[in-house]
Amino acid sequence: METSRFNSHYRGISLMLLIILVITALFSMRYGAVDLSLGEIFSSLGKFFSGDSDGSLNERIFAEIRLPRAILCVLVGASLSVGGTLMQALFRNPIVEPGLVGTSSGAAFGAALYFVLGALFEYNAGEWTLPFAACAGGMVATILVFVLSQSKQTGKSSIIALLLTGIAINALFLSGVGFLSYIARDPQARSITFWNLGTLSGANWHSVIIIGTSTVLCLVLALRYAKQLNALMIGEEEAQYLGVNIKRLKMTVLLINVVMVAVATAFVGVISFVGLIVPHLLRLLKGSDNRFLILNSALMGGILLSLADLVARLLLRPAELPIGIVTSAVGVPVFIVLLRRKNYYF
């Protein structure tokens, strides 16, 4: 009997992506300034889970540097890509991503502010202050872009207005980051390339736990809104006729996106184009159903960012490039190809 088209299954693709993700992560853990053998990886994994802290130098490199970094890569890639998927669905436009509508630069500004003010007042309110500051910054910037790009007559944002406002707000917040970096005493905040180009070199278990929490919570929440975001594809009024509470949907999805992207940005800086490209690749693969896109963009985002991080570490080894250079170098050409394709209508 023919299978029904109304109940599509995406498990095949998800499973495939999961396998590729594991393989990519293994590769990413194996190669770097020092190459580890698979034997070393598995023996230190064994020790890691049994709580055995002794080990060779290589095993400790793995447990304290490579493993958290690989996990962080997957989490950040997932956050940025799901954020991109959500923003594209919300703005009803395929060329939107968190970096273009101010979320990332706002988050970077919030985080930089935390570092600088924290150092000035020698004030520390616990480990959740940094992600909170980044969220606040990301929220302010995103809402600014959202509100300023709305036309006074219709209350809707045209994509041109949106992108131009995004450029302006990004420039504003990144110059704010530049200023803060200039006067900063904190060594991490002082490095302006860290904020503008992004790097995962600061990965540790602490950041893995915080980003992991926000990624998983936001992903679960985002999946609950997939169907409503689908309805939004045929228009805001039409979605309302299909029973969607538009105001609540917009607020919630915006909040989910900001938290996901801002928390990641607080620890790794601004990484562009991942959130833009991943949803596009998936749409080419299977279609625009958000129920498919959200979950699988998490997997594919993890894969792409792991690959980008591997390239960033291998190209100039033993030194490493900021990962944002790699994602932009690959992302910009892809972005331009997408802009010139004919099956999207802007």
Next chain:
Amino acid sequence: MLSAENITCTVGSKKLLEDVSVRFEPGKLHLIIGPNGAGKSTLIKVLCKQLNPAEGKVFYSGKEVGTYSDAQLAEVRSVLSQNIELSFPLKVWEVVLMGRYPHFNGKPKAADETACKEAMDFFDVTDLADRNYMTLSGGEKQRVHFARVAAQVWFPAEGKARYLLLDEPLTFLDVHYQFQFMNKITEMLGKGDLVVVGVVHDLNLAAKFADTIVLLNKGKLMAAGSKKEVLTKDNIRAAYRLEPVIVEEKDGKGTYLFFQ
């Protein structure tokens, strides 16, 4: 029963609708006509809770529309609006399935699938099911949305009336499909619990298919009732500022309008 009482809508100082009251009974086709800017689309938007009137109230089955949540209303009422543009490429069946979104969580149930299949057959779009919606012609897109809004209210709701509101459904359609659509809608009315309210421009289609006609002009209700009551020379002349010629067939079945 769908009714609106003393609806007034304003934008700035301009009154889009002024003290309009209408009643639409189940099992009948109600068509709204009027010249451009008469307030036809505004009235449809007020009826479907998209627009809050400055004054007046809308009632579905005797209950004020504000007492329904968007989700509750979507279970019994579907709306076809003008100029629907998709932001992403979707298959035709995915668009039709959206009509069933108010009825399932997670995955579509067997009933949802049946509704989609039957609605697609009914409106002649089954052959298009796997096509990319964005590559369809204007008329094909319109028929896909017919299937979508019909699927939304495909099954009678127990003890409740169903409502179908259509804002200029015949745009983009050739004469064949205009007649086909009106005939299908008439066929859907057969179950007796469906209220259909539509905006049309073609007075001859209104004369042929409507059970009752509402004539709006400059935001005011000019006439409402049977076609004999509404489509009079005086009304048409006043609303459209043209001199009409009205021809009746001998058996009284057909009414045709021409303009000098």
